[in-house]
Amino acid sequence: MTERQLFLGAYLLFPSGHYAGAWRHPYSERDFNDRTLYQDIARTLERARFDLAFIPETVSYREGFARHGLSNGLKHDPAQLAAQVVAVTDHLGVGVTLSTSFNEPYNLARTLLSLDHLSGGRVAWNVIQSSGPANYANFPRAEQLGRTELYDRGDEFVEAVLALWRSWAPDALVADPETGVYADTTRITAPEYKGKYVEVRGPLNLPPSPQRHPVIIQAGDSPRGRDHGARWGDVIFAIERTPADLRAKKDDLRARAARQGRDPDALRLFAAVQPIIGETTEIARARRDALASYIAPEAGIEFFGMFSRLDLGDLDPGTPYAQVLEERATPEHLESRTIVQLDELLGARKRAVTLAEAAVTFSTSELTPQVVGTGREVAEQLADIFTSGAADGFLVTPTHFPGTFDEFGRAVVPHLQRLGVFRTEYEGTTLRSHLGLK
Ligand SMILES: Cc1cc2nc3c(=O)[nH]c(=O)nc-3n(C[C@H](O)[C@H](O)[C@H](O)COP(=O)(O)O)c2cc1C
Incomplete structure (x- = not known):
């Protein structure tokens, strides 16, 4: 038994994510407007003791992507999907992607803190900086910035959101019917945030949630993006082809965190993997080889x-x-x-x-590494990467929905548990507690 336990996230992007043929796969559900699909997936993930479901975001239409059902070809509002996920679960966390480019800190802070309350403290914000002509065309008043400045603005944005989330002291909500005092407003402070790009007075009209405020996820990869992630991220997502590349990225992020005065051990690196599971190794390989035929x-x-x-x-x-x-x-x-x-x-x-x-x-996987084999073989490969220290957890990206998550939960998770690298029960109820974050 090892002390350290790995984390698991599930990548929820429809009609297809990293695998462009997902919606055409013969085992896939295809009605992405049916809430019960998301509820089924959420229950499956919670039964398998996953840490979180992760919902990406994009805010523009691309004709070829819609025609072929490629990632984001149809895109529900991430916070609405997250609401479906938390409504039918008690422990599973949910990562919601929202852009710093096309929101205001106030509405973003409230959407996520509200969801964090209503889920009992299970929400994370995946911070992205969107750009590109198709996105800007939908937000003509947004300031068009270069990549570096977008991250500068992103830094301010996160700072402002955190200030809003912290604008109520934990004991400010009194709700005492005897005295008639609902909130002790001496314990509520307007952050009056004023940066170069971002301005908001506050305070927010919500108190802190059971996990105080949402966890922060980031996935920047450029040097400036990595600095942003190392500064703010509790969780960092990475797509790297080999464990050596993952290790290099993790070391680099840890060094960047330390340079910015953060404890490097506070970062959790999740590596994206595409599991392809079969009853035998040969069946798993045949399933992998069949993926191309649906694209x-x-x-x-x-x-x-x-x-x-x-x-x-x-x-x-x-x-x-x-x-x-x-x-x-x-x-x-x-x-x-x-x-x-x-x-x-x-x-x-x-x-x-x-x-x-x-x-x-x-x-077939958008260069996300495929992990192919029986449930035991997949678990052993993941446990090896984890115990080598190259990653703290994995983001499981599906080839079909909800089957990949169901197969992973039934065939892989028991072996991870047997190897002593994954929980058999949730210990807490908040996402912060699953991830061992302060
Ligand atoms: C697992 C993962 C999920 C991501 N999800 C999104 C997303 O939902 N929306 C988005 O616009 N970008 C997303 N990204 C892109 C990153 O936010 C980032 O822009 C990208 O890794 C390139 O880094 P850079 O911006 O520093 O160049 C994701 C990246 C990874 C690895």
Whole structure:
């Protein structure tokens, strides 16, 4: 038995997330307007003792993504989905993604603190900084900033939200019918936050929640993004192809946290993984190999085009990938993480495949590492990564809904528990307590 226990999160993005064929998978539910789907998933995750369900966000429409049912092709409001999740569970946490670019601190702080109260202290905020023409077109009054300034604004935004969340002292709500004092307003202070980009007077009209205020998640990857995450994040999400890359990222984030005066042990790094589970190793491998068949070449090209930023729309799917790179890629494209890592994944085949084959390979997991095998084998691989210290937890990204989560809960979690690296019962009721955060 090890003392240290790993954390588990579930990635909830519909109609498909990291795997572009998820909604077409023969085992998948397809009615994403049915609240019982989200409730089923929430109950499944709680039965498996997951720490949290994670709900991403985007605030624009992309025609090709809607046509092919790619990630965010249909997007419910994250706070509304989170409300469905917490309504049918008692322990499961929920991570809600909301952008600092297109909200005001006051409404964001209240939406999340309200949900945090109504869930009994189980909410996290995934802090993102959105940009890009399609997003700005929907928020014409938002200030258009470069990547670095967006993070500068993000720093102020988080500071303002935290100040609002802390504007009531924990004992300010008195609710004493004898004296008639509902709130001791001497214990409530307006933060009067005034930064370069963000301004809000406050106070909020809510007291602190059972976990005081929501946990903070961040997933920045650029040097400036990592500084932002290391400064504010309780949880950091990462997608890295190898345990060595994860380890390097974790060390880098810990160093950045220490430089900003934070205790590096306060960070929890969750590594995204795509489990593919079978009754036998061979069945699991066959399931992995079948994933490509649910992604149309056009869908894969659309998905890969977005991430690689290559202009691919007019190309025949049968065009040799080597030719596409030669004719369309700048040195910057060639050095990008998407192209370098896809090359690694394609290995010896990398210059022999067609555009469609390269794009579909990318789209089976968006470069998220696949963990393939029986429940026991998947658990052992995850436990190895965890015990090596490369990650504190895993963000499980599905190939089909709700099946991946059900299979993971039934076939993998018992082995993680047997190995002594995962809880058999929740010890507390708040997300902060699951994550061992102060
Ligand atoms: C697991 C994970 C989930 C993410 N979820 C979102 C999201 O919901 N919305 C979004 O706009 N960006 C999301 N991102 C992107 C990150 O916030 C960040 O912008 C990205 O990792 C690039 O880092 P950079 O902004 O420092 O360049 C996510 C990233 C990861 C790894």
